[in-house]
Amino acid sequence: MKRSIIITGGAGFIGSHVVRLFVNKYPEYRIINLDKLTYAGNLANLKDVEDAPNYRFVRLDICDFDAVLRLMLEEHVDGIIHLAAESHVDRSIKDPFTFARTNVMGTLSLLQAAKVYWETLPEKFEGKRFYHISTDEVYGALALTNPEGVPSPFTTIASSAEHHAAYGLDFFTEQTKYQPHSPYSAAKASSDHFVRAYHDTYGMPTIVTNCSNNYGPYQFPEKLIPLFINNIRHRRPLPVYGKGENVRDWLYVEDHARAIDVIFHRGKVAETYNIGGFNEWKNIDIIHVLIKTVDRLLGRPEGADEDLITYVTDRAGHDLRYAIDSRKLQRELGWEPSLQFEEGIEKTVRWYLENQEWMDNVTSGEYEKYYEQMYANR
Ligand code: NAD
Ligand code: DAU
Numbered sequence: 001m002k003r004s005i006i007i008t009g010g011a012g013f014i015g016s017h018v019v020r021l022f023v024n025k026y027p028e029y030r031i032i033n034l035d036k037l038t039y040a041g042n043l044a045n046l047k048d049v050e051d052a053p054n055y056r057f058v059r060l061d062i063c064d065f066d067a068v069l070r071l072m073l074e075e076h077v078d079g080i081i082h083l084a085a086e087s088h089v090d091r092s093i094k095d096p097f098t099f100a101r102t103n104v105m106g107t108l109s110l111l112q113a114a115k116v117y118w119e120t121l122p123e124k125f126e127g128k129r130f131y132h133i134s135t136d137e138v139y140g141a142l143a144l145t146n147p148e149g150v151p152s153p154f155t156t157i158a159s160s161a162e163h164h165a166a167y168g169l170d171f172f173t174e175q176t177k178y179q180p181h182s183p184y185s186a187a188k189a190s191s192d193h194f195v196r197a198y199h200d201t202y203g204m205p206t207i208v209t210n211c212s213n214n215y216g217p218y219q220f221p222e223k224l225i226p227l228f229i230n231n232i233r234h235r236r237p238l239p240v241y242g243k244g245e246n247v248r249d250w251l252y253v254e255d256h257a258r259a260i261d262v263i264f265h266r267g268k269v270a271e272t273y274n275i276g277g278f279n280e281w282k283n284i285d286i287i288h289v290l291i292k293t294v295d296r297l298l299g300r301p302e303g304a305d306e307d308l309i310t311y312v313t314d315r316a317g318h319d320l321r322y323a324i325d326s327r328k329l330q331r332e333l334g335w336e337p338s339l340q341f342e343e344g345i346e347k348t349v350r351w352y353l354e355n356q357e358w359m360d361n362v363t364s365g366e367y368e369k370y371y372e373q374m375y376a377n378r
Contacts, residue, residue, distance in 0.1 A: 004030040004077050008062055008110065009084030011035040013219040014133070016045035017257040018081060023049045025261070030054055032075055034068070035084060036061045039370075042362060045218045062106035069113040079129045080114055081264060082107065085191075088222050089137075089184045093316055096183035103187035104194070107132065111198045118204075130195065130206045131264050136249070136276065138189040138210060139172040140179030141319035144247065160278050161327055171325035172210070174272045181317045196270075205269040209259070212276035212324040215344065216253030217351040221363060222370070224248075225345075228287060229352045230359055232294040232305050242314035244284030247321035251277035252344040255337045262335045276324025277337045284309075286345075293349045 005022065009015040010033030022031050035041045037059055049055055060067050062084050085103045086092065092099045111130065118128050145151045146168035164171060180186040198204040215225045228238050259275045267273060291305050329335050352359060
């Protein structure tokens with residue numbers, strides 16, 4: 001079957017992996033990457049597919065309703081996979097307006113353009129799909145212990161539903177109430193509500209997924225893993241927020257892209273699916289792994305760079321723990337993560353070390369200024 005799909009934010013971290021997967025796996029589809037190319041968007045992420053006959057890049061702002069509608073008409077779009085967003089929590093604390101504009105108004109503009117276009121067609125919403133990519137951060141934060149105060153031995157043990165049940169620890173499920181704490185997650189939560197409202201009000205065939213922290217190649221080095229790999233390499237300080245006790249649930253980015261493929265094609269309209277790796281780590285434990293891995297791969301004595309660890313003022317409103325229960329997705333659509341964390345982190349560190357040119361390119365100019373502003377006052 002032929003399809004014409006807009007992927008928004010396709011020049012960003014996760015979006016570029018989704019574009020690559022769809023362009024390569026579905027030569028019969030037309031894949032349109034719609035991206036504004038903010039500081040986070042980089043066409044170098046897609047060099048290997050840029051000449052593919054089924055791929056087109058269009059530089060556009062999702063907030064530009066008229067231009068988005070024109071593109072949908074021109075390309076006879078029948079599917080939208082929406083990843084474009086402002087995605088970094090620290091930036092949202094400094095500049096919440098940009099997050100409301102892109103994440104809320106931008107999503108609304110896309111929804112309305114799709115509605116207007118699809119309603120002009122004889123078959124209307126039939127065979128159409130609006131798939132919105134959201135985050136686990138909308139659910140708020142979980143405790144590090146069970147109600148009796150017993151902590152879980154997270155580190156190095158990939159957690160599981162059984163493991164959590166044994167300790168009485170909570171997960172985020174699809175039924176968890178929204179309780180966003182940062183301007184970023186508040187804006188994502190708002191966009192999720194708009195997407196669901198378009199289903200409930202107009203019958204638009206929408207799907208929402210909420211995913212945990214991604215890691216892997218092409219992530220902008222303002223996020224923990226690429227930032228720290230690059231800093232260790234250059235022997236720059238590693239700014240650990242608070243005590244480094246916060247827990248995140250890490251998923252290799254290509255596993256997320258595979259989940260998006262499965263859900264776009266086989267997910268049920270109006271449903272929500274949580275996506276996660278059952279792989280919780282305290283920040284400080286990941287940081288030790290990163291130091292060991294970078295040191296080993298660069299031929300330095302393992303752990304030689306431990307003294308780069310620098311505890312700095314905590315992030316405002318820093319969520320303590322995220323943990324996703326992705327059993328619904330596993331049960332209903334048969335998806336599960338393919339990579340063990342140790343394997344994924346090794347691949348990731350190698351990639352950043354071998355792609356210094358990419359790193360130099362994205363860390364030049366504006367990013368350097370941002371880095372200095374961000375860390376000067378901590
Ligand atoms: P990213 O910041 O790496 O990329 C965002 C992309 O969106 C960039 O290419 C940027 O140019 C583009 N963009 C920003 N504003 C735009 C606008 N107004 N119009 C068009 N394009 C615009 O983000 P990411 O980490 O790849 O995240 C992608 C999506 O996945 C986001 O919606 C994010 O909320 C969600 N998500 C991310 C993670 C994660 O760990 N990174 C986890 C769960 C969900
Ligand atoms: O959970 C999904 C979310 O994961 C996505 O929705 C976001 O788009 C994505 O940015 C990510 O958010 P986090 O805030 O969890 O990711 P970040 O890499 O910024 O931080 C991971 C953890 O590391 C967090 O507890 C804060 C801490 N941290 C981060 C940075 C950048 C530090 O201690 N020092 C740092 O310099």
